[in-house]
Amino acid sequence: MEHLEHKQKVTIMIAIMAAMLFAALNQTIVGTALPIIVADIGGMDYFSWVFTIYMLTTSITAILVGKLSDTYGRKPFILTGIGIFILGSFLSGTSVNIYQLIIYRGLQGFGGGMIMSTAFTAIGDLFAPRERGRWQGLMSSVFGLASVFGPTLGGYIVDTWAWNWVFWVFLPFGIVAFIMIWKMFPNVKSAEKTSVDFVGAVILALTIVPLLLAFSWAGQTYAWDSAVIIGLFSWSAIALVSFIFIETKAKNPIIPLHLFKNSIFSISNIGGLLMGMGMFGAIMYMPFFVQGVLGISATRTGFVMMSMMLSMVVTSTIGGQLITKTGRYKIFAIIGLIVMSIGMFLMSRMSVDSTLFGVIRNLILVGLGLGLTFPVLTLTVQNAVEHKYLGVATSASQFFRQAGGTIGVSIMGSIMSMIMRDKMTTMAADTAEQTKGMKDIGAIEDPQVLMDPDKIAQFKDTLPDQMMPVFNQIVGTMREVLSSALSGSFLFGTFILLCAFVLILFLKEIPLRLTNKTEEKPKEEKPSKMTS
Incomplete structure (x- = not known):
């Protein structure tokens, strides 16, 4: 066209x-x-x-x-x-x-x-x-x-x-x-x-559904080592082996496996998976910090999160223009992942003493990096394959990114729950003597209740004045627990983004074609032989 x-x-x-x-x-x-x-x-x-x-x-x-x-x-x-x-x-x-x-x-x-x-x-x-x-x-x-x-x-x-x-x-x-x-x-x-x-399509669906369900439920609805999660992972693995076997025999495979021999296609998609893990983790869990740790209302939290998305809009628009103008793209992905990693690392260093300005600054950094990286990984995949594979290559890029989000949210949620569970056990032992006179104290001895200020206020109204110092101490401790748990999750996100950065360093940059017409598959080793 x-x-x-x-x-x-x-x-x-x-x-x-x-x-x-x-x-x-x-x-x-x-x-x-x-x-x-x-x-x-x-x-x-x-x-x-x-x-x-x-x-x-x-x-x-x-x-x-x-x-x-x-x-x-x-x-x-x-x-x-x-x-x-x-x-x-x-x-x-x-x-x-x-x-x-x-x-x-x-x-x-x-x-x-x-x-x-x-x-x-x-x-x-x-x-x-x-x-x-x-x-x-x-x-x-x-x-x-x-x-x-x-x-x-x-x-x-x-x-x-x-x-x-x-x-x-x-x-x-x-x-x-x-x-x-x-x-x-x-x-x-x-x-x-x-x-x-059609057979490959059905087997692919039977591979994807249990895999995504396993990561969606693991650590939340079911334990990672539960029979349900292990069964879903096992089912997905068996289906994947079957899918690979079927695709090698199919005349017109739903996903041509030879595309994965192209290092640009593989690196871009794995990079997209890792970026999705870090990106969706920040979007999902940052509101927990803003509302639960800083005590900011849900409405104001929405405005705080805008800083990340608006900065992403700015850099994705500017970055796209620069890619078209210069013909270079790898440098933008590298810079974007560095900026994202810095922003995520600063998130992992946040505490109950953090200011709202510092939170917004960190969100802006993640957004700026995300905006630079987001368009690149789809572009590299499209540029690396023949035009007849454009649809399957683009959809694979979208899938890997979304799957990364599902996996990242699940793992970061499990890390957060594990840290909270350990710290709350210690807290309960330390405050057991002080809270003997508090009825239904277990109802608020959970950091997640910090997301429901009305429930905390209702419980506070039932307490006598002499119990207020203990109550305030418990709430303060829960904020510290939630902050520590989120720091662990964000530190994991930093590690994942750094892995993506290292991976993208190995991405081969081939010239962006000036036409969709290709006589042959782009050669990674000999860019000069590409059709332009």
Whole structure:
């Protein structure tokens, strides 16, 4: 689609970014609204599945659609994705119980996976590698904007209107994006007539689902050494071996395994996995520090977290422009990972004495580094493979990044729980004598209760004045415990980002092509022989 006029390309990209914003906002807006939704429809024991099911269906769809869109074109899948997402969003707003909401969120995930996979791949269809940096940066900024405004908007909607509008408010954006893409987006199919590897697709799904479930549940719902988690990991390992065997025999494999022989493809995806582990860990657990340790309200915490996302939007946009202008990209990934690592390390050094200014500074550093690195790893994968593999390569990049987030959040959560458990055991022994007169003291002797200031205030009102010093001491100690636990998690995140930095040092930088037409697979060792 390189032959299209620049004006038409820009119009198509605006439509694609509108679809991306529609999907991303619907993903981020739910977090702050979910407590109100669950209070209305019930199902507190199952509320985590509202997120888990979306993650599973998105991951499966994204990785499968990549190969299919290489064969049948992007347009049918992005239109189908938008249509399914609109339907899932509308139905989610009609939910009368938690089970319906979970099912409809799963349907949203199928649509979201199609949108995410085909949207980033469409950049590769419309623009040559040298031009993609600018658009990859702008697409990354869409995620940042959604993360900035989604949670705040979700809180406003449930406070002002009915919670159903959380799912309905952006439906017009999706409809407009659908119409624009339907009219403007040409569909380019593969010239090769090939069969679909349905068996490989099923086995791949049977590999991904138990793996992601295991990391989602481990350390939270089930212990890491429980029969359920070990069984899920074992199932996933057996399915992976079967998948590799089947793909070596398939005529048109859903994921061509030879791509992993390309060092750029492999290093970029592993780097994306590691970056996802650190990135999502910071996004997930930083609010615990701001609210639990510093005692800042949930509303103000949302504004504090904006600093990270806004800085990401700035550097992803500027970095993309510089990549297009200079043709260089590896240096931006290296600088980004260094800045992210510094920010994450400073997070690990935070304590109860940390200031809000220091917290915001650390978040900005992580955001700046993330914005520089985020667009690069997709660009390197697209530039390293032949155009006929563009869809599967891009979807693999998206999957590895999202899987990294799932794994990172799980491991960092386990580290946090382990440290809290050890320190709370010591605290309980030290304060046992002092708290004998406090009824139901066990209700607040958990650092996680710091996230619920109303519960602490209610308990405090039941105490006599002479018990206040002991109560304040316990709360202060719990803040220190939570701070120490989060420091351990952030230190792990620092280590992971440093591993990503070392890995990216070995990434071979080949010239960004000036056209999508390639006569042969790009040679890593001999860049000068590439088509330009």
